[in-house]
Amino acid sequence: MTDLGDRVAERPATRHRHFWTIPRRDALVGYLLVSPQLVGSALFVLLPLGLVVYYSLQEWNVLAGTFEFVGGDNYAKLLADPNMGQVLTSTALFSVGLVVLNLALALALAILLDQRLRGTTLFRTLFFSPVLVSLVAWTIVWQFLLQQDGGVNGLLGVAGVDGPNWLRGETTALLSVVVVQVVKNVGLNMVLFLAALQGVPRQLYEAAQLDGAGAWTRFLRITVPLISPTILLTSIITVVGSLQVFAQIAVLTQGGPGMSTTVLVYYLYQQAFQFRHLGYGATLSVLLFLIVAALTLLQWRLRRKWVFHES
């Protein structure tokens, strides 16, 4: 090892050969390689995170021109905010609906595509294609399709069903945003599930079948445990993603009707950038951060309990 070290160290800087040992050179290169990411994290992640906590302690209204320290007042306001119950309910309904529907559909589609039928590559492409369509373009098209006299009700009409005005009813509006978002992004999880399913050794299924296990038992006892790392990963990505849905709501419903689709992110945007209550907006940001962090850590904890490890 020392021989090798001397030989390599000899080339560029013979004067420093004793100081610039291989581990030291490695460390230097290591620091240089991570430095852009570290500086970026400090500047655009940690600093704003600190600032958002600091701002949340200020009464800061751009329109009124105020900026003064008020301690926990914004947090007291948060607790007393009459809209908060509705916002959190909408957020929870939206996230739960989106995560459940997305994961269930992704897994179902992946299983369907894993059936060794001819032409599944074509179907895979079709199911995946919305992932590639510009988000706002996708949402605008659905906004049109979901009108009272739009394409969705047109298709339902062919089947003899009289569809509602989707974006004007409280329940149907929330449901619409969930479905539009699921159809847009489910392809991503589907592809990840498909790769995981293809990694399950076929012999296991054959052996289980010989032992008399039915299709459902094979699914629960072989498939689910073996793809559990992928289930964990996709659920973390999907849960965090569900709390970030903004453009779809801004375009489709602007939070309405009433406040039925005003999820936390949208409420934050309204408070901070429409009503210019930046201090209160920062307080809502802190709440959003705590929810995301708590959910992610919770899922990471659960991993030990139900994720199957091969080794």
Place this chain on the structure above:
Amino acid sequence: MSRRVKLALYALLCVLCVPFVFPTWWMVTSSVKPISDIFAFPPALVPSRFDFSTYGRVFELQPFGQQYLNSLYIAAVVTAGTMAVAAMAGYAFARVRFPGQNLLFLVVLVGLLIPSEVTIVPLFQMFHAAGMTDTHWPLILVPILGAPSVLATFIMRQFFITLPGELEEAARVDGLGRFGTFVRVALPLARPALGAVAIFTFLHSWNLYLEPIVFLSTPSKFTLPQALTQFVDAYGSPLWNVQLSAATMTALPVLVVFVLAQRQFIEGLAHTGLKG
């Protein structure tokens, strides 16, 4: 599998396809329909005659060409920048030993827990203080260096960890330094992972909506997603046919490019780090 089961599965797949395919089909065909066809009930699947006039209107109502260039160049710069930053950091965290490594990695990972919405208020304030609001800098710098690039770094690290150590030993014996090993040996092997990162990053930048509407106020600086929502008449009602033409121009090229390259990238997505 019996014939009947196969047939049933195909039927199921076809029905399930409708919500995935119909909106895109409808967007593209409606953009060349005369307005009366757009509002036809039940919806017309193909145009009764072709009418391309709305495509011209798109460019009259807004500096759409400029906005298209804005989105393209921002996405290109962000993609290239993120690939560089993430490959370097991912390699260092995976293969190089240096003091404080694990702690620094944890610090970087904090970014994964932070939706960009959480930091939008202070970021706006910071860029405002630096005189960079209504410029493209926030849309370029934050994705490359901030929270969005952390996932890319994580993917690259997961990939580099799987490289066999013997490769690097061999490179070293051949007289390559650490940096040379990274550039000449590790990076060429990382093409699938880099491909996945590139696609993720491009789509993320291309779809960005909250940041542009917070940071930009001059129409000629807008990006496409923001521009798409601006095709409204004097009363604020959307000009559907113009909007659909603009949406088609935004969505179709990317869709076609990716569908042509889909083999590489769907498999790239599925087989890099992301398998957990």
